[in-house]
Amino acid sequence: MRQVIRRIRESGRSHPLGSTIAMTLVRLLHIRGDSPRELSCEGALRWEDEPGKMGKPTGLEWPVNPGEARNALARILLAHDPGAGQIRKRTRNIGRRLLGTSPHIREPDFKAIHPGDLSLLFAAYDARFLDGHCGRLLGPDGLTFRLSRRMTRAGGKTTRLRAPDGTNRYEIAVATSILFDGFAAGDPEVTVCGLTCRHRLDALQRLFEHELVHLAEWLCWDESHCARSRFQSIAYRLFRHRAHTHRLITRTERAAMLGITVGTRVTFHYRGQRLRGRVNRITKRATVLVEDPAGERWSDERRYIRYYVPLAELQPDRHGLGFRA
């Protein structure tokens, strides 16, 4: 077993997807996002310290008879219904185990996440909901995980990469920006897949479940569409998803809730001083222009210094003096 784990670890390090220039990228989802430039393969191996409790890491029984595994997976997808109680129990257990095992996800409203966490989720969900068939069909190198800061509208994305020799690899990406922008005090209720999420971990699990259904559909039928009835039936029976949309707070929404848009006059604290300026751009942070003789000259002939300020640290400046820019 140790040898197998070591072999998979090594194959993860020198992942063949490093040379994917010749690969054809097939977009799978309704989601537009950035292309999978950075790929990581952590391997679904962190359960090794307690095998049996979460099921053994998937992929270790590869190669398998793909026809048999595909039929078995299709039977689960088309007919299996664990029941609401079991689904709740299994998903909560997966969440608790992730909290207990991940070096990054230490609390339900976690502050950090790593592609390896997605790998842990995959191993756990595949073992508990799909009898490990996805891992068997994918083999040790068939799936990679990615966190995307640049996906700002969609919560997740599953992508198939087809090599010139016809073999397929898959990538599951999760949008960290959306996860981390949500769940601040006072935010409206967050729902993902039609289910209320109490915290980031709930949202992560619901997003991941949605992507897992995409992956499983692709493995069985070579296509996947979450707007179609087969997908929705699977997502309902296996996870009680009621919708294929998410409702998370995006950055722009958060900024708008604070009354801050481009052009808003704001104040913020910087090294003990209270500065006044105007929002010029909103991305991960707000770019605020503060008038300063030492700054660069703008088109209005005035000089401004740019500050990059987290949105939460900005206060709308209701009484500030306007300035031209």
Ligand SMILES: [Zn+2]
């Ligand atoms: Zn989808």
